[in-house]
Amino acid sequence: MSPLPKKDVPSLVKDQRLIDKRRAQIVKAAVQLFNEKGYHKATTREVAKASGFSIGTLYEYIGSKEDILYLVCDSVYDEVVRKWEKLLDKELRGMERLEQVVEAYFRVVDVLQDEVLVMYQETKSLSGDALKYVLQKEMRMKEMFEVELERVREAGLITLNDRQVSLAAHQILVLGQMWTFRRWALQKEFTIDEYVRYQLQQLFYGFSVKKPAENVES
Amino acid sequence: MSPLPKKDVPSLVKDQRLIDKRRAQIVKAAVQLFNEKGYHKATTREVAKASGFSIGTLYEYIGSKEDILYLVCDSVYDEVVRKWEKLLDKELRGMERLEQVVEAYFRVVDVLQDEVLVMYQETKSLSGDALKYVLQKEMRMKEMFEVELERVREAGLITLNDRQVSLAAHQILVLGQMWTFRRWALQKEFTIDEYVRYQLQQLFYGFSVKKPAENVES
């Protein structure tokens, strides 16, 4: 898929190599900080310090505090997708492929917990273009699940209509995020392995209703 | 169920009737404001003004800005439960009962969208006791769903183990909240009626897998 356009984050520095390096430092520091205290309570000074340079230098690589948040959200998305694709075995087909796609996503979220949580909870603090771009990435991810669901539907393995497929794609996305934003409860009850197993079961078979009452969807 | 303990919010005013009235005004104003700009960007002066009184008066009824957020979260929970219980038809049994419980919850969330969204997104900004009390209320709601699920399980209508029941309860809760925090996408695609129908379908029957691959849970 074609990479989505990114919001332009201004920098006073010319060397693109350096910009990338410094911004990686910033994102790493910011993720940790935002996790601990939240975006609003973290100060730019703290981000600079945690990034390993001065406040002045920080502002050589960003235009505003919000840019930091944008960089975080943007790069978290990229990393999730990168790691996720790495996990996929291209050979699988059918339900197994779908299972694998979902499981891999959940496992990446587990590994990038802090990152995903921050992106998830603070995205709403973005404004204007930044928000637009990040939501586009959200939608792009959702579409990836949609594509997979359509594939199994075309193979005749599931019987969902278009709208149900779309909703299911949202659902998968949210169930991954849920592993982070409800971790205060879920991670006391379940390991990631259990979470993957039970959620797959739930997604595929629901409550395992024994004697289907009337089918809700005619 | 016994009402959960509440955090003590200090007030300089003695008349409890008046306190309740003013705090209701505050909560109403705060919900709207926090929805528009978020908890952190809303100022106490704005809350006071939107509540219809001066900043000084606001502080006669709360001890700190965080108290406002606590009042919002606490009262939203109470209102959700109150409205929800009102919708329930006590006559129903079995899967129909469960269906109704979930549907009623989704519909209440739809009606109280702004309130639920604020509670949902800003709870994390609470600290100390306030956070503890609000999370207790979250857990209490989850337990309500758990009880319903156990009931149908005991009736032999579904085949989930204890942990799956717990997870499913979390899930129902989150699917309600999801209707608010993804409304930017979902509410463009679905009406609340559709959302209810599809999510019930999904919860009960999953993807309607045609030829069950190997069952994930042995």
Added chain:
Amino acid sequence: MSPLPKKDVPSLVKDQRLIDKRRAQIVKAAVQLFNEKGYHKATTREVAKASGFSIGTLYEYIGSKEDILYLVCDSVYDEVVRKWEKLLDKELRGMERLEQVVEAYFRVVDVLQDEVLVMYQETKSLSGDALKYVLQKEMRMKEMFEVELERVREAGLITLNDRQVSLAAHQILVLGQMWTFRRWALQKEFTIDEYVRYQLQQLFYGFSVKKPAENVES
């Protein structure tokens, strides 16, 4: 001596008997409060509460917070003088009379420690007329000592010129106050009895220089 004019403190209440009673309550409460936290850190609400009535009632008897301080300073002075005069034995004459006058003053200060300390430390927070009236009372007290000193000088018992007499009167006044404002140190080292004894000795005989070097005052 003719009573000095007092600053007019406005009251909405007509009954002078009641005014006096309430103001006595206010002064008593204020002295304690100002001692604990100082005039600026004590709030009018606290004064009202400690006085035994509401903030509204407080303002029926005073016009402003500063009036409270004025009432305190004014009444402390009056009480010091009243108690002091009570202690004096009118029969004494000469140095014994002077000794007694000073000793009685020190002892009254000791009894009214909290009151004197507040008056002493917070007088400077008064403004305009209030300050003027209180300083007049200070001067009046100083003059009382001056009169006594002049009396013994006229009896030929001491050899001080007019200016020295005036300074000595200031000194006596300050030595009394010093017992309160340095109590954190003095009252660990001395009892009031000792303080009286040593200060009288010092006032009358100085350092007990053995072989008077050249006399400083020709």
Added chain:
Amino acid sequence: MSPLPKKDVPSLVKDQRLIDKRRAQIVKAAVQLFNEKGYHKATTREVAKASGFSIGTLYEYIGSKEDILYLVCDSVYDEVVRKWEKLLDKELRGMERLEQVVEAYFRVVDVLQDEVLVMYQETKSLSGDALKYVLQKEMRMKEMFEVELERVREAGLITLNDRQVSLAAHQILVLGQMWTFRRWALQKEFTIDEYVRYQLQQLFYGFSVKKPAENVES
């Protein structure tokens, strides 16, 4: 004598040279301001403005308003001692030495009137450690006088017991401060030269009682 420990006043600025310079500005401005309106009525913005920089800059060099007061008290003490020591002629001995010590102290107080007055009147507004450290400096000064008094006593020039020496040291300290806190009266009546002369006379010889009545101290 070993310098007393100082309370740590936090600064966001790293250059110690600059910190010292800016704090000197702050102290100078604060002394003037506190003299005019008192510590409580002076605002931090006023201090900043009078210091020649913005409120933000002020807070780069202090942690709280109280720190300003602490800096004032602390530096006033240091300056008094510094200036005082400069005035002392190390050659003098005996009563002349004592006379000189006291006189020099009074003269320094006269020069640093505003500073001493502020320190004197506002010290009580300090809390916790700050107060502790400032009172330690007070005690240190008192001990300096004590040492001098003991020296002349050992030379057999005066006949005071240990406790009288201690009290006399307090007294000298207070007589210096008195020149500032009663300046509204004293400085109308006396020049500093007169004040020095009369107070020395008083300290050394008391009221010049002609025919010692009974000696107070046996």
Added chain:
DNA sequence: GATGAATGAGTATTCATTCAT
């Protein structure tokens, strides 16, 4: 490119005072 001192608009909170009941 890096630094960090300077800036000042912005914000939560307090508290003396008023006034309707």
Added chain:
DNA sequence: AATGAATGAATACTCATTCAT
């Protein structure tokens, strides 16, 4: 006379951002 709810000016302190070195 007494009450206490309402008011809003005032104030300490923060922090994103700039810019001279």
